[in-house]
Amino acid sequence: MSNGVSFLLFILVWATGVIANCPSGYTQHGNSCYVINRVQASWAQATNFDPPRFWVGGSDLLQEGKWTWTKTGSVIGSQGFSHWGPGQPDNGVEHLDEHCLELEAGHHWLWNDDDCEEFKHFICEKE
Numbered sequence: 001m002s003n004g005v006s007f008l009l010f011i012l013v014w015a016t017g018v019i020a021n022c023p024s025g026y027t028q029h030g031n032s033c034y035v036i037n038r039v040q041a042s043w044a045q046a047t048n049f050d051p052p053r054f055w056v057g058g059s060d061l062l063q064e065g066k067w068t069w070t071k072t073g074s075v076i077g078s079q080g081f082s083h084w085g086p087g088q089p090d091n092g093v094e095h096l097d098e099h100c101l102e103l104e105a106g107h108h109w110l111w112n113d114d115d116c117e118e119f120k121h122f123i124c125e126k127e
Helices: 003-016 043-047
Strands: 027-029 032-036 100-103 111-114 123-126
Touching: none
Parallel strands: none
Antiparallel strands: 027 032, 032 123, 100 111
């Protein structure tokens, strides 16, 4: 497991403080259970798994500039929380094709938009 993925898993476990009511290997947070997969997939491939698997689970694929959560369809930030890095989302200054939300150590774990066809690790959620 890469250092970045290990760090994110540590944060998830530390933030919840409890692992209960979830399948083995998952971490509970609120009413959902999460697991970080070692498999890499494009964003579209990751969202086709059951339970749903995400890079992070948000995109503006349906409407440019309108970022929504894949699972709920709610607008990102509408519940009072967003975690975009400085200048993000920027839709990829050169190519204008970044429509999926990612977390990356190089961005200090702040949100960034990236090309949905890139292969990355993803986080799973299960209620």
